[in-house]
Amino acid sequence: MIRRYSKILIILVIPSLILTGCWDYQDIDKRSIIITVGVDHIKGDVEFATEVARLVPSAGEAKIAKQDIYKDLSYGKTFEFARVDYDSRRPFPTFLSATRVVVFGPNYAKEGVEPYMNRINKMYDYRKTLLTVVSREPASELIQTKVKKSISVGFLIEDMMTFLSEKGTALYPKVGEILSDISLGDVGYILPYIGKSQESIKYLGLAIMKESKLIGTVDVKNSEGILYLLAEDPVFTEIVTLENDKENKYSFRIKIGDRKIKSEYKEGKPIINVDLELKNQLQYQYYVGPINDEEKKILEKKISKVVKKYITDIIKRSQEEFECDIFSFAKYFRADNPKVYKKIDWSKEYPEIKINVNVKSKIINMNLSDPSAKQNY
Template identity: 40%
Template structure:
């Protein structure tokens, strides 16, 4: 626990330095807000979360600020302001909100809408617009009720987990500022990470689909690849395939997106959306070692392309038919190309009838590492 507290003070000191000027009176006896959970319980707004206490007990220790503890809090009120005041009424230390890492909404709260609270965070100057937004699969009070075993706090565990997955394209890191941009565009939805707690850790479950800033569906992690191929910055996905034929061999591969191109056009009164994806595929290993000829390699490429296209079409159909919402932001592409036509459309209705054309090309890039036999 001591190591965790020392790490927190180092990180928080940097946060305070980059959020404005301060002297020892500013930092002395500070409560640093690390993370916030938002829920509605029995008709009242409930805030939960974590606070790190910073304390320099004497003037002689002006240059030696200490983190003395990290504690959880719970406050409630009819409105956000009342819940905040309840927090202030229970807190002996001056609060600093510029170090908040994450804001997490309960599933039930997200179903009723999160836009009001996002507006609060976006327009209040004490909060950073780069705060990560997530949805929790239960009541947020349960998110903070036990210690995290593999990180310094719940908030940091959420941020670190999603950031790591986002860097490999296995998740989407969505901030307050990015969501505000989506909200202000009006006709599109968005996706945020969907999380839970498991055995003292934060576990990423998949993606929460938001329409009009209300939760309309959840995409399990194992079913989210198609969404990530379209939205993630650098998707790198593992895949297992078995090519048709007499062999029962199984191949483990890694697919790396190298190029993504999205085009829109208007034809016969319908929106058309073309999605072109190019992948480099690395064959990691075979379950059973055997020689592969050029035909085998071509079949692997074809099978990988087919599976990726299937994943993408699943994502597109789920957004179109189940969520009934453009969670990909295709409207931005169409509006940029056809501003006058866009003004005449109701995008939600146009998206429901949109035609998708998906093209996937896969290239095996490490064939020289294989025992490739030209003739068997």
């Protein structure tokens, strides 16, 4: 009798034992879920400013949890002491897997963010695809901002950066990518730069990191050159005019068709050649008027010239002001000339190397308008 039903019994008993969960499980509302971490240095101490989600089961419907966010500050000589400090303030164990963003305050960013990057890398619960940003204001001030546009500062920054990077107007560097750049050693990297504006958070541009230290910033208005070189599948808008009619502006939507970076080593000097092919689409003219083929070519050349200037300006700044290869040209040079790369000190050579930029642009469509339409009647 028992034999006959033994299989059914096993099937019933084992899953009912296994599926009930672990004996030491903790409910989600019994954890301090960290949304945002701000890291800064204040008076010689590490400061952690955090946004913590508190899940409270709402009355009547125990299954649906109501979300609430509180903010706290903790201090310590090191990260570990600061953690002891915040652990002694929180009701539940800290849970970092849901962290949306880590904000580095200006003081900490200037001293070097590498230790915290390594902490993210090796802490068991941190995601390695986390977003890190540098803030203009002290991290605690930024995180204390009462934002109305989103449920928390962390979500606002993440949503904003996701949208901007998908549009191609900002970079979204993940911790993993930054760690690879840090390991290469010879290159710098770029983090998003954000700040407070009108009681909210604003994307200000890009923070330039050399040896993981903040050495300068690039305003969002001047960041196009960097995006043309580094953004994945970006879309830009450029305005150009013709010489004979300065009033009529032509608004173009520009995509990158091909981006090639090649390198060579001539007469003891590394040379980097950047070739960009742009695909332009006319969005509209400020005043509708005919455009002939010659004018089209002039417009193409003008676009090339504008874009080339963006790129050469920022490259010049990287060589003269930052003295740091923020475009990872080193990787391209090493790929083409591995033996030479071993011998030279790239970070020292970088300010002196020759970088040629070549931009070709082509108008691929006119947004279904016909500029040479005949108006016979």
